[in-house]
Amino acid sequence: MSERAARKETANVVWSGSWVAQRLGVELVGDGKPDGDRELRDLLGLALRRNPKRAHLLVSNVLGKHVPQKPSVVYGVGFELGRRVRELLGDAEAHRAVVLGYAETATGLGHAVADGLGVAPYLHSTRRPVEGVERAGGFEESHSHATSHLLLPEDPNLLAGECGPTDADTDAYTDAPLVLVDDEFSTGNTVLNTIRALHERYPRSRYVVVALVDMRSPTDQGRLTEFAAEIGARVDLVARSSGTVTLPEGVLEKGRALVAAHEGAGSAGPRATVEQGRRPCTRVDLQWPAGVPDGGRHGFTPAHRAALEPVLPAMAARIAASLGEARRVLILGFEELMYAPLRLGTALEDHTEAEVRYSTTTRSPVLAVDDPGYAIRSRLVFPAHDNPADGPGDRYAYNVAGAGFDAVVVTIDSTADTPELHAPDGLLAQLAAHTDHVLLAVVPSYVPSGLPSYVSERQEPSMLPEPLRGPAFSSYAPDEVGWLLQDLSDTELEAPTEEREEAIQSGGAHYAESLPVEYQPSAQYQSLFKAALDLSAARVARAVGTVTETVLAERGARPVLVSLARAGTPVGVLMRRWARHRHGLDLPHYAVSIVRGRGIDANALRWLAAHHDPADVVFVDGWTGKGAITRELSAALDGFDGFNPEIAVLADPGGCVRTYGTREDFLIPSACLNSTVSGLISRTVLRSDLVGPDDFHGAKFYRELADTDVSGHFLDTVADHFDEVADAVDAEAKELLAADRAPTWEGWAAVERISEEYGIHDVNLVKPGVGETTRVLLRRVPWKILAKRGAGADLEHIRLLAEQRGVPVEEIDELPYTCVGLIHPKYTRGATGADGKAVESK
Secondary structure (H helix, E strand, O other): HHHHHHHHHHHHOOOOOOHHHHOOOOOEEEEOOOOOHHHHHHHHEEEHHHHOOOOEEEEEEEOOOOOOOOOOHHHHHHHHHHHHHHHHHHHHHHHOEEEEEEEOOOOHHHHHHHHHHOOEEOOOOOOOOOOOOOOEEEEOOOOOOOOOEEEEEOOOOOOOOOOOOOOOOOOOOOOEEEEEEEEEEEHHHHHHHHHHHHHHHHHOOOEEEEEEEEEEHHHHHHHHHHHHHHHHOOEEEEEEEEEEEEEOHHHHHHHHHHHHHHHHHHOOOOOOOOOOOOOEEEOOOOOOOOOOOOOOOOOOHHHHHHHHHHHHHHHHHHHHHOOOOOOEEEEEEOOOOOOOHHHHHHHHHOOOOOEEEEEEOOOOOOOOOOOOOOOOOOOEEOOOOOOOOOOOOEEEEEEEOOOOOEEEEEEEEHHHHOOHHHHOOOOHHHHHHHOOEEEEEEEOOOOOOOOOOOHHHHHHOOOOOOOOOOOOOOOOOOOOOOOOOOOOOOOOOOOOOOHEEEHHOOOOOHHHHOOOOOOOHHHHHHHHHHHHHHHHHHHHHHHHHHHHHHHHHOOOOOOEEEEOOOOHHHHHHHHHHHHHHHOOOOOHHHHEEEEEEEEOHHHHHHHHHHHHOHHHHEEEEEEEOOHHHHHHHHHHHHHHHOOOEEEEEEEEEOOOOEEEEEEEOOHHHHHOHHHHHHEEOOEEOOOOOOOOOOOOOEEEEHHHHHOOOOOHHHHHHHOOOHHHHHHHEEEEEHHHHHHHHHOHHHHHHHHHHHHHHHOOOOOHHEEEEEHHHHHHHHHOOEEEEEEEEOEEEEEEEHHHHHHHHOOOEEEEEOOOOEEEEEEHHOOOOOOOOOOOOOOOOO
């Protein structure tokens, strides 16, 4: 877009500073050039704020902070300033330059300037301290409501001008020019404070100051020249436009009185509390590239830029796919996180015919007046949601309410993805009252390497990718679950039962190193599954609701659901749906691999720790048998701080866990099938030639089985009963929360008794409960089935499978489970022994 077109885009019939100018006598005067006044007014409006040092606020129309603007305009203005700096410095000096932007307003602008330079590393100041990151400096912003700026580069030599080269043929940065970028250059105090503080620690011979507007008075203009002479360095200034602000006598007092009068009249609008459950947001998985920082808080190098640019179109396409029929879209960034949403916005402009605008939330309190001659027409007020160091407080989004956006894409870093964001008075709820569609895109918060203790554990390992999601991997919708697995769909892993059994029994292979051939149910069995689902869907829905309400009550308002693939995954999806249906909560949900005898996927845990607080993670499974997986998980988490080893399950007939929907042993229909009820995903695979030390465990996506897939049907059928069972769930959850739910391990005792009574002498060959018995018949080498006399419909599919495989069913009067599957004792060492080996069967 040309500069003339950009001015036309931002110009209003009524200047957006006229309301303040008329009441306070504040004037903007151009630099004396032709059209200088008009150009300045095209770029800037005026607003009022409660600030003892400056009553007025210059509101930029091209910065992308308070006024939604086309992303291409915002980025283009900063990029062009970077080109001008490169022309000023020359290519040789530009190659050695370092760019520093100011938080929070100019973090995106400074990054765009660095992009315009093309070869410069970028750092912005921050007001968010990061534990374990050493400060490389700091300074004060005298007129701001939040003054302290921290400098926290990952490379301690970055500001010294001696950081290592980003290209093998580039000399190290020696006495590198420092380019300082802010949105406005008014008194010059902020820049002088910065240069003075940095020059004492990292002296250099050249500085370049960059601003959208140079609004210094004639007196202040002379100060910069004097200061440069004082420190013995060259200081240049590059600005988009220039002019001055004329302030009449007593403007501070008049401004305060005006703000008080209008705030008292409620012009800014009260903070609303939006009804829970209203228009929950849709989470968009960006698949942000591993190892690329979310911004310049700790430094952003040309190498990072090269990694980000090629994947921007794909990330924009994922956003576009979730926009539906939206014709006017806002990309809303978050305080200091301005660059990532800005670049997503520029890419989205190329991927949709919708009108795209960009702005960000802010800490800055500004009066809102719904008048065309005022720059801030509306404001949303919501609580801080990133656990700020200065404690809780209000945050703001301006000119969003009433702007006619069909969709708002909230783009935040993972540190800010907290319960406060999703609360009834949080940002997402506030936006839901003003737009039909709220999307949430989370960029992983970058934490520098080498940090101690908890901080380093939360760092994302650079080699780990983002979770796999449907439809590329699994038939589940992309927001239902993220699979922390690697895709082995093109690898031949299935083997005949006899070959697998021989290899496993000989000790030459582990059961997780291959896959059984997926069981293909007959038409009769499929009909039986559908009948069983119709019969038990309400019962499953009640258990889903009860376990979810228990988790929400005991583990916080926004737990992170982590299902144990694959049996736990349908349960995790249903729990997520319940939380969304009843409470409007959009819970994160991932699926991870756990392998008996080898533990849980350690890389998956590291990924989770990098993106979420481990204390928020709730592991989810379908049911318990004798509690083997419960014990496996507890042992596997010994080396990982912060994770709670307890598992939440639908049914706990074995008395192995504290968090459950019921302790009755009943048919959960998802146990009746394999991949075709679990998103078409295989059981997980762990083999050294396929899974390296830095890889997730693997699994296959059986796309070819799509015609028989009932995964969505199972979920929808159960979810259709949520409203019907709500009252029963409330009563059961209340009763459970007040009860003693300590594990009794009664199931383990029963299994030991059965093992001895039937002469098996190995508890690992005894599989108690409907779910485990179904697995024996589908995937193991069954010997016989013990069924509780009179169990009825819960066992119809068990009897059919047993008949098909020629396995006797023995009716028992005294049985603590509905049924128990016994693996043939002749396969004692290979079936599923204490060493974790197993035999799978067609």
